[in-house]
Amino acid sequence: MVNAKDDRKFSVLIAGGGSTYTPGIVLTLLNGLDKFPLRKLKFYDNDGERQKKIADATAILIKERAPEIEFEATTDPKEAFTDVDFVMAQIRVGKYAMRSLDEKIPLKHGVVGQETTGPGGIAYGLRSIPGVIELVDYMEKYSPNAWMLNYSNPAAIVAEATHRLRPNSKIINICDMPIDIMDRMAAIVGLKDRNDLVFRYYGLNHFGWWTEITDKQGNDLMPQLKEYVSKNGYWVGGDYDKGTEASWESTFKKAADVYKLDPTTLPNTYLKYYMYPSWVVKHSDPNYTRTDEVEAHRQKLVFGECKRIVDNGTAKDTDFKPDEHSTYIVDLCTAIAYNTHQRMLAIIPNEGAISNIDPTATVEVPCLFGSNGPERLSMGKAATYQKGMITEQNSVEKLAVDAWVEHSYTKLWQAFSLCKIVPDAGIAKDILDEMIVANKDFWPELK
Ligand SMILES: NC(=O)c1ccc[n+]([C@@H]2O[C@H](COP(=O)([O-])OP(=O)(O)OC[C@H]3O[C@@H](n4cnc5c(N)ncnc54)[C@H](O)[C@@H]3O)[C@@H](O)[C@H]2O)c1
């Protein structure tokens, strides 16, 4: 509960209001007004038509559940970013059309095609950098005291770029993959959820490892988790997974094979793309990738439910519900707003958190969150295996940002070629040359 003497109510802007995650965030906000009271909720998007479909349903939801909250959707940056306390950013520059090419172009060359990893993730990163920097600049122009919680991917490259290009900005880059996995870990050991776990974790975004996991009483849960994960990965099954899509089932199960590479830790699911790229390519369809699945599933469900709410004029029977994505971002706002020093993962400059990794690397580690933002916790030294992996991949992410800043073809070719997912500099160049054409409306002209 909010401290009785604190009568503040907050103004929140969702940048990327047309996102498929927006309804989940709205539900979490409306369900959590006792912990995080709102006076205003705004949406901002550069596609007003897409945003309107979600905004019209949200207007009904708010009228029925919290009519005291002022709600507005706009494509005008000044209107959107003025009088805001928190910006929740979740844009997809180039939208699903470009994600589809990020996935399909590499696969044509026998290389992993994926949203945030490999050549697809680097291509997405070069589109996202200007999009997120623009949001930061709007926020600082119109609401200089606001905090930005950024989900926009690829979070690793976006975080590297925002820390480098806007080093003093109040932006926190986050990811919901580790918390989704920790909810699974809690289910595996019979606890309620991730909040019942105490953990140590380090790495890069979509590229990390758990080294310690206990319950609140300090009992070591790693042996039980390792035993389970070695056989089942993070797949829980039963009611827990009744709505989980097939490709996510495959990803959660593949964690068993990733774990075997280092049985002293538990891996992030995304490491499968780096350690088993041939297996991933073999199990991919270059003509029907994850984007096609998302458009046929999540996007269809979300926009279909929004249309149903608007057609019926009520949301009283909606099946929209909060999810990992939304609970995390609202927990973060609450920690900052009320200086709770809650312990949460964030993607931040290393500065010694991992003592034997480049201090300027952008890492993902546990932090204490209060009104001054994240305070990084020391995770000690990376082991040799992790140090090698992290150093290489962080160099890829730095080269991607260098390429955008310097408009450098060579730096981008180096980023593609250095990436563990790409087997050969010649193949890297073939993929890069195709991606330059595909991204002509988004990337700077490379020289
Ligand atoms: N950090 C994480 O762990 C995590 C988890 C899930 C999703 N995401 C990211 O959240 C974002 C949204 O995902 P989604 O599947 O809902 O995407 P989506 O395509 O459904 O929605 C993205 C919205 O952003 C808008 N947009 C694009 N460029 C913009 C710009 N320059 N300015 C303003 N608005 C812009 C689009 O019009 C669209 O409405 C993606 O970047 C996705 O990768 C991150």
Ligand SMILES: O=P(O)(O)OC[C@H]1O[C@H](O[C@H]2[C@H](O)[C@@H](O)[C@@H](O)O[C@@H]2CO)[C@H](O)[C@@H](O)[C@@H]1O
């Ligand atoms: O392929 P998508 O668009 O379904 O998912 C890509 C995203 O996957 C992760 O986010 C998961 C999240 O971990 C899980 O809890 C739940 O909310 O589903 C999300 C998306 O389906 C990853 O962390 C993101 O960075 C990816 O964009």
Ligand SMILES: [Mn+2]
């Ligand atoms: Mn993520």
